[in-house]
Amino acid sequence: MSATVAPHSSDSVTLMGAGLVGSLLALYMARRGHSVDVFERRPDPRLAGPVEGRSINLALSDRGWRALEGVGIGDEIRRVAIPMYRRVMHDAKGQLTFQPYGQDNQAIYSVSRGGLNRTLLELAEAEPGVTLHFNQQCLHVGLKERELHLRDAATGQEQVRPFQRLFGTDGAFSAVRTAMQKTDRYNYSQSYLEYGYKELNIAPAADGTWQLEKNALHIWPRGQYMMIALPNLDGSFTCTLFFPYEGKHSFAALQTPAQVQEFFAEVFPDAAPLMPELIEDFFQNPTGSLVTVRCFPWAFDDDVLLLGDASHAIVPFYGQGMNAGFEDCTVLSQLMDEHGNDWHTIFQEFQRQRKPNADAMADLAIYNFEEMRDRVADPRFLLQKKIESKISAQYPDQWLPLYSQVTFSPDTPYAEALANGQRQERIMRKLMKHIEAEADFDKPEVQELVHHEMGRIAD
Amino acid sequence: MSATVAPHSSDSVTLMGAGLVGSLLALYMARRGHSVDVFERRPDPRLAGPVEGRSINLALSDRGWRALEGVGIGDEIRRVAIPMYRRVMHDAKGQLTFQPYGQDNQAIYSVSRGGLNRTLLELAEAEPGVTLHFNQQCLHVGLKERELHLRDAATGQEQVRPFQRLFGTDGAFSAVRTAMQKTDRYNYSQSYLEYGYKELNIAPAADGTWQLEKNALHIWPRGQYMMIALPNLDGSFTCTLFFPYEGKHSFAALQTPAQVQEFFAEVFPDAAPLMPELIEDFFQNPTGSLVTVRCFPWAFDDDVLLLGDASHAIVPFYGQGMNAGFEDCTVLSQLMDEHGNDWHTIFQEFQRQRKPNADAMADLAIYNFEEMRDRVADPRFLLQKKIESKISAQYPDQWLPLYSQVTFSPDTPYAEALANGQRQERIMRKLMKHIEAEADFDKPEVQELVHHEMGRIAD
Numbered sequence: 009m010s011a012t013v014a015p016h017s018s019d020s021v022t023l024m025g026a027g028l029v030g031s032l033l034a035l036y037m038a039r040r041g042h043s044v045d046v047f048e049r050r051p052d053p054r055l056a057g058p059v060e061g062r063s064i065n066l067a068l069s070d071r072g073w074r075a076l077e078g079v080g081i082g083d084e085i086r087r088v089a090i091p092m093y094r095r096v097m098h099d100a101k102g103q104l105t106f107q108p109y110g111q112d113n114q115a116i117y118s119v120s121r122g123g124l125n126r127t128l129l130e131l132a133e134a135e136p137g138v139t140l141h142f143n144q145q146c147l148h149v150g151l152k153e154r155e156l157h158l159r160d161a162a163t164g165q166e167q168v169r170p171f172q173r174l175f176g177t178d179g180a181f182s183a184v185r186t187a188m189q190k191t192d193r194y195n196y197s198q199s200y201l202e203y204g205y206k207e208l209n210i211a212p213a214a215d216g217t218w219q220l221e222k223n224a225l226h227i228w229p230r231g232q233y234m235m236i237a238l239p240n241l242d243g244s245f246t247c248t249l250f251f252p253y254e255g256k257h258s259f260a261a262l263q264t265p266a267q268v269q270e271f272f273a274e275v276f277p278d279a280a281p282l283m284p285e286l287i288e289d290f291f292q293n294p295t296g297s298l299v300t301v302r303c304f305p306w307a308f309d310d311d312v313l314l315l316g317d318a319s320h321a322i323v324p325f326y327g328q329g330m331n332a333g334f335e336d337c338t339v340l341s342q343l344m345d346e347h348g349n350d351w352h353t354i355f356q357e358f359q360r361q362r363k364p365n366a367d368a369m370a371d372l373a374i375y376n377f378e379e380m381r382d383r384v385a386d387p388r389f390l391l392q393k394k395i396e397s398k399i400s401a402q403y404p405d406q407w408l409p410l411y412s413q414v415t416f417s418p419d420t421p422y423a424e425a426l427a428n429g430q431r432q433e434r435i436m437r438k439l440m441k442h443i444e445a446e447a448d449f450d451k452p453e454v455q456e457l458v459h460h461e462m463g464r465i466a467d
Numbered sequence: 468m469s470a471t472v473a474p475h476s477s478d479s480v481t482l483m484g485a486g487l488v489g490s491l492l493a494l495y496m497a498r499r500g501h502s503v504d505v506f507e508r509r510p511d512p513r514l515a516g517p518v519e520g521r522s523i524n525l526a527l528s529d530r531g532w533r534a535l536e537g538v539g540i541g542d543e544i545r546r547v548a549i550p551m552y553r554r555v556m557h558d559a560k561g562q563l564t565f566q567p568y569g570q571d572n573q574a575i576y577s578v579s580r581g582g583l584n585r586t587l588l589e590l591a592e593a594e595p596g597v598t599l600h601f602n603q604q605c606l607h608v609g610l611k612e613r614e615l616h617l618r619d620a621a622t623g624q625e626q627v628r629p630f631q632r633l634f635g636t637d638g639a640f641s642a643v644r645t646a647m648q649k650t651d652r653y654n655y656s657q658s659y660l661e662y663g664y665k666e667l668n669i670a671p672a673a674d675g676t677w678q679l680e681k682n683a684l685h686i687w688p689r690g691q692y693m694m695i696a697l698p699n700l701d702g703s704f705t706c707t708l709f710f711p712y713e714g715k716h717s718f719a720a721l722q723t724p725a726q727v728q729e730f731f732a733e734v735f736p737d738a739a740p741l742m743p744e745l746i747e748d749f750f751q752n753p754t755g756s757l758v759t760v761r762c763f764p765w766a767f768d769d770d771v772l773l774l775g776d777a778s779h780a781i782v783p784f785y786g787q788g789m790n791a792g793f794e795d796c797t798v799l800s801q802l803m804d805e806h807g808n809d810w811h812t813i814f815q816e817f818q819r820q821r822k823p824n825a826d827a828m829a830d831l832a833i834y835n836f837e838e839m840r841d842r843v844a845d846p847r848f849l850l851q852k853k854i855e856s857k858i859s860a861q862y863p864d865q866w867l868p869l870y871s872q873v874t875f876s877p878d879t880p881y882a883e884a885l886a887n888g889q890r891q892e893r894i895m896r897k898l899m900k901h902i903e904a905e906a907d908f909d910k911p912e913v914q915e916l917v918h919h920e921m922g923r924i925a926d
Contacts, residue, residue, distance in 0.1 A: 193756050197656030297652050 019349060022156065022171035023047070024146055025178030028121070029316030029333035031128035033177055035079045036337050038135035040344065045169075046132070047144040047158060049178070054126050065238035065246040066124070067092070067116040067225070067327035074418040075334035078341060081131060088123060090239045091115035096224040097384050102278035107384065107393055110409075110416050116225070116327060118238040146178065149187035151308050173351065176314040177333075180301055180321035188308055195304045201323060201377070203233070204259055204295040205250050210282045212243025219282050220245060227380055228276050233257060234381035235276055247279070250298075250381065259295055298323045300370050304363055307355035315340070320366035325377040326414060332369050332422070336362060361421075368423040372414060392440055396432070398449050403462050407432065435461045478808060481615065481630040482506070483605055484637030487580070488775030488792035490587035492636055494538045495796050497594035499803065504628075505591070506603040506617060508637070513585050524697035524705040525583065526551070526575040526684070526786035533877040534793035537800060540590060547582060549698045550574035555683040556843050561737035565683075566843065566852055569868075569875050575684070575786060577697040605637065608646035610767050632810065635773040636792075639760055639780035647767055655762045660782060660836070662692070663718055663754040664709050669741045671702025678741050679704060686839055687735050692716060693840035694735060706738070709757075709840065718754055757782045759829050763822055766814035774799070779825035784836040785873060791828050791881070795821060820880075827882040831873060851899055855891070857908050862921050866891065894920045 019042050023030050026048035037044045068076075068089060076082045093115045095107040109116060132138050147166070148157040156169045176184025189196050213219050218239055220226055226237040226245070233252060237245035252258040257275075262268050265287045272280040280286065301321035306314045316333030339362060343354045383389040393409075400407045410429030413420050438461070442454050449455075478501050482489050485507035496503045527535075527548060535541045552574045554566040568575060591597050606625070607616040615628045635643025648655050672678050677698055679685055685696040685704070692711060696704035711717040716734075721727050724746045731739040739745065760780035765773045775792030798821060802813045842848040852868075859866045869888030872879050897920070901913050908914075 193659040193758075195658050197658070197761075199654050199656070200652040299652075302656075 019043075020045070020172045021175060022169070022173065023175045023177055024149075024156065024184050025049075025176065025182070025316075025318070026125075026129060026140060026142070027177065027179055027316075028125055028128065028330050029336065030175075030177035031125060031132050032075060032079070032334060033175060033315060033337050033340075034132040034138050034140075035081075035128065035135065036341050038132065038138045039079055040341075041137075043137040044132075044135075045139050045141065047141045047146065047156065047169075049145050049161070050142065051161075052129075052140070052142040053122060054129060065240070065248075066119050066121050066330050067238065068119050069116045069327060069331050069415040070418045071328075071335040071338075072331040073117075075338045078338055079131075081128075084131075085119065085124065085127065086117075088127075088241060089117035089119045090241065091117055091223055092225045092238070094224050095384065096221055096226045098226060098228045098276070098278055099385065100230070100275060100277070105390060107390060108397075110412050114412070114416050115223070116415060118225075118240070120240065121330075146183035149174070149184050149312075151187055151191070151312060154311055171311075173310075174312045176312065176318045177316050178318055180299055180317045182314065182318035184312065185301075185303060185314055185318050188305075188312070188314070189303070191308065195302075197300075197302045199300045199302075201298040201300075201374075202253055203250050203377075204253055204297055205248050205324075206259075206290060206295055207293050208235075208247040208249060208283060208289045209285055210237055210245035210247055210279065211284055216243045218243050218245070227384060228279060229381050229383075229385040230257075230275055231382050231385070235279065236380070237279070247283070250377070253295075262290075265291070300374065302367060302370060304359070306359040306363065310351040310355050313340075313355050313358065320362075320370060322366075322370045322373040323377060324373070325380055326369070326373045328369055328373060328414060328422075332366065365422040368421075368426040369414075372410075372422065372426055372429075388440070391443070391446065392436055394446055395439065395443060395449055396436060398446075399458060402458070406462050478502075479504070479631045481628070481633045483608075483615065483633065483635050483643050484508075484641070484775075484777070485584075485588060485599060485601070486636065486638055486775075487584055487587065487789050488795065489634075489636035490584060490591050491534060491538070491793060492634060492774060492796050492799075493591040493597055493599075494540075494587065494594065495800050497591065497597045498538055499800075500596075502596040503591075503594075504598050504600065506600045506605065506615065506628075508604045508620070509601065510620075511588075511599070511601040512581060513588060524699070524707075525578050525580050525789050526697065527578050528575045528786060528790050528874040529877045530787075530794040530797075531790040532576075534790075534797045537797055538590075540587075543590075544578065544583065544586065545576075547586075547700060548576035548578045549700065550576055550682055551684045551697070553683050554843065555680055555685045557685060557687045557735070557737055558844065559689070559734060559736070564849060566849060567856075569871050573871070573875050574682070575874060577684075577699070579699065580789075605642035608633070608643050608771075610646055610650070610771060613770055630770075632769075633771045635771065635777045636775050637777055639758055639776045641773065641777035643771065644760075644762060644773055644777050647764075647771070647773070648762070650767065653762070653764075656760070658759045658761075660757040660759075660833075661712055662709050662836075663712050663756055664707050664783075665718075665749060665754055666752050667694075667706040667708060667742060667748045668744055669696055669704035669706055669738065670743055675702045677702050677704070686843060687738060688840050688842075688844040689716075689734055690841050690844070694738065695839070696738070706742070709836070712754075721749075724750070759833065761826060761829060763818070765818040765822065769810040769814050772799075772814050772817065779821075779829060781825075781829045781832040782836060783832070784839055785828070785832045787828055787832060787873060787881075791825065797878075824881040827880075827885040828873075831869075831881065831885055831888075847899070850902065850905065851895055853905055854898065854902060854908055855895060857905075858917060861917070865921050 021037050021042045021044050023034055023044065023046040026046045030046060034044050034046050073082055076085055094109055097105045129140065133140055143161040144158045145161050146156060147159050154171050156171055158169060159166045174184065176182050178184055188194060210219060220237065222239050228235040233250060235247055235249045237247040239245055254260050262271055268287060268290050272286060299321055300323060303319055306319045315336040317329065320332065322329050340358055343357050347353045396409050400409055410425060410432060413425035413428060439454065439457060442448065480496050480501045480503050482493055482503065482505040485505045489505060493503050493505050532541055535544055553568055556564045588599065592599055602620040603617045604620050605615060606618050613630050615630055617628060618625045633643065635641050637643055647653060669678060679696065681698050687694040692709060694706055694708045696706040698704055713719045721730055727746060727749050731745060758780055759782060762778055765778045774795040776788065779791065781788050799817055802816050806812045855868050859868055869884060869891060872884035872887060898913065898916060901907065
């Protein structure tokens, strides 16, 4: 096959999907000198007005920043991102409690999915050799024939486009993956939570400022459901209600404007008055579903590779979906540095390295839903987090909290973070039996136990 | 909708798939007075000669017998079934060890898939109101329109058949399930082992008798792979080699007749001389793959229901795939007794009861592969089984070995069996630390430990 492959610097690559991962990957490929064709099912988002209403606000964290900086665009994105330094929990009486995300100036950053995507598309299109094709629905992928069958959604015209190397960056419902699913012995699963989500809005104050603490991620944890809010640049917050489809408190149970208004006034009493468009938003915005997709392999020969949600769609509760997809770009780029145009090795290594990390992240994301909707409302949980933070300060080389390993590490593999987190949780369970208040951390028996456990970790 | 439903006794039901579960379900439905149309993709197996070569021999056990007896055909099938009372393990030198399956006369029964299917079809077709349609490939299921789109494989003719109530008994690659997978928030997974299987043959002796112990299931456990053999009525044994696709010992590594012959002579020295057609079988029979399918829901409204492999295909290592599918028929029939023609309740209850049991059985089946290919060759494992059998004899009401709960119980839910088995395994691990030989069971400290653990179970 190598006889037909063009020299490294001029390999032609095809991307299906111009969302966040697709547009970033286009940039990476273009910077390496490849000519890049990107096909996208939807219209150019830069032409339409901002079409929000279906997207959870995104939280960029260190892995995402690293990938953006890999193509030199970190600063450009940072200008439109809002740092969030802590969780602010709102209880049913409107009382607040707080949980810092990390140390000092560590933050996750609220960005608009649409805004970020438009910026990445601008930057990609400015590169020589990148061509974006919008309104191109993928009807079929001929894996063996190396052909994309496309239909122009505007004109209805169909075309067959050959590809040399195809990257499937077309999201959780990937057409490229659908083709791979039909190959022999393909492992695949799609698993839905029994929760949907609804995007809502907290309006800016009359003077355009933020009606809640700006630099925070707000949570209204209510046990079996929750609402969150992330700040926007215009003074508003984008809220997302994560809510059961069925049951006593559920989408099925809220059918009329009066029911919605009454429910919000009762369970989110401090937020409801700040949501003048609650009823319109609730009934007009679609209810999104929450899917986890796992599959393997991610590569078909050395012709096709899946990245981002196409191979590992996860639920949004750890804020890592986009970050994990961006990290795919970082890892792929490293492998291209190491292995030149040996695409076989690049693709094999990519899926070998990334699959266990994607699986770990999928588990962590589901785990964090429970934490956010339920445990953050528990004083014992918050006390445990404070104690953990003390251990981390005392043994900085031996103890980095799980959240920090996932969020504030630019490259700790997710699988390693998960394993460390599980070991830490076992230790914390022993420790918390001796602790009633923050000051108990300094008790000799607690210090001895901590010291003992740190010794074991060092083994 | 109830206005359009015909009276209970004359409900018309449609089955897609006339395999083992489909043909048994047709019998159950006909006996209840329903008119039954059964569509099957393949030709009528009663017309073709026996087309084996792709099927592992089947082991009927108590759940299967119960389902057959539910329509009064147990005795008829028993006449062509061969009881297997124990496992016979063949080591690499041809030395034998033995492990009884249960007490006294407890056995699993070797039956031919093809023969059983043909018998069930005969019996179904003899019922008034049952119509079998062969060569009917399902192109599409209109779930909402309640339409089956079929193509006659012989004539190419397509037709649309309306259905009132559709049962998907069309196996691991079910077309009915494929339609359900496209509905909103459908949970689905297909997961393959990295092993394939190949059907082989041990010939009868010249006088038509069996060349190995007839009433046993033979295993050649070899750690990372194994061969098994089940007796047939004609004196032969059907062997199945479960073997990695890739690696040192694998299908990929055996490419020539000489390689196959040499490999078998070396690792299966007592079997190889009994396999005169080894080379033809090995290269002509297809390599089967081993898939586990899980999905949910199994019902679409009260119109469509999946049964058998269509909703819960499992790997064959516990001999429970057919038995679990047959048990679906038993449970469905019980629910029809309880709920008359309230199909909504019947379908909901069916999937609520059966889903956790199907999941447990899927886990058990994968677990048993390890046991069969590896642990049965370990003297410590066989000693543990003997000790367990002594506990069971001493405390018959409190301890039934896991294998017996799965195999020799007509109705212990699989999920309950799995939970019991896990508890027993924890106890055995404690106990075996004190045991070096069978006689150690009578040591006072061992007896005390057993007594103590039995007391805890009684709690």
